[in-house]
Amino acid sequence: EEEGHIDGRRLSQLVSSPTERRLFRQEQYKPAADCVVSFLLDCSGSMKAHIEPVAMMVDIMIRALEMVGVRTELLGFTTGAWNGGRAHREWLARGRPLRPGRLNEVCHMVFKDADRSWRRARTDIAALFKADLFREGIDGEAVDWACNRMLARGEARRILVVISDGSPADGATGLANDPFYLDNHLKDVVARREQQGAVEILGLGVGLDLSPFYRRCLATDMSKALDNELFFDIVQLISGRHRR
Structure with a gap:
């Protein structure tokens, strides 16, 4: 020169x-990315009908983010059984005490962790298509778990994208507690995490507006073909420029 x-x-x-x-x-x-994005997928029974377009969408987003140096995770949550598991049976054996709390086992799954590339994790991502994966959904504890995973990492910016088609739901828990017990728990978890400020939490609704739970959210229509407009809106949401 x-x-x-x-x-x-x-x-x-x-x-x-x-x-x-x-x-x-x-x-x-x-410029170098100093960011991790975690996709947390609701694997409740109703999501089974949407899993093909959702899996394709997440797969494309993971590959695109990886190309610009952003670390990504793909996590999922469901329950151990339908309508309560061991916790429900133990509650019945104790004589059904009032306000027992959660009455099912949570099941938290890692399809891709942040230290694995898409290429190495793609066969694990395909496990999303297992039919017996989808049961019920206890969202609040899953959000807490996903946030804790990211807090154990060193990236400066941590973004959690929760993908769901409805409210938290577990039959046994709902019958034994206040009908809004799981809803209120999710709201409390999100509010606490947002106040702490270490993790940005976004909601990606599958045919549903998730604004009752997530301040920053986007409703999507997965019945239509995945197009550039959808991915533009998701990128805007992640970047903080999306307006509902």
């Missing part, structure tokens, strides 16, 4: 070629 910062490695050329002017170097700054 003929302008910029002097390059010490080229000064010897000035002795042998006094007219040499290429003695400088230009500093170039390349």
Whole structure:
């Protein structure tokens, strides 16, 4: 270069070629992503009908984010059984005490962790199509779990995208507690995490407006073909520029 910062490695050329002017170097700054995006997928029974377009959408987003250096996770949550599991049976055996809390086992799944590339994790991502995966959904504890996973990492920006088609639901828990017990727990978890400020939490609704639970959210129509407009809206949501 003929302008910029002097390059010490080229000064010897000035002795042998006094007219040499290429003695400088230009500093170039390349932006680097310091971010992790975690997709948390609701694997309740109703999501089974939407899993093909949702899986395709997540797969494309993971590959696109990986291309710009963003780390990604794909997580899922369901329950251990339908209508309560061991916890429900133990509650019955104790004589059905009032306000028992959650009466089913949670099942938290890692389809892709942040340290694995899409190429290495793609066969695990395909496990989303297992028919017996989809049961009920206890969202609040899953959001807490996903946030804790990201807090254990060193990226400066952490974004959790919760993908769901409805409210939290577990039959046994709903019958034994306040009907809005799981809804209120999810709201409390999101509010607490947002107040802490370490993780940005976004809601991606599958045919549903998730604004009762997530301040930043986007409703999508997965019955239509995945198009550029959908991905533009998702990118706007993640970047913080989307307006409902």
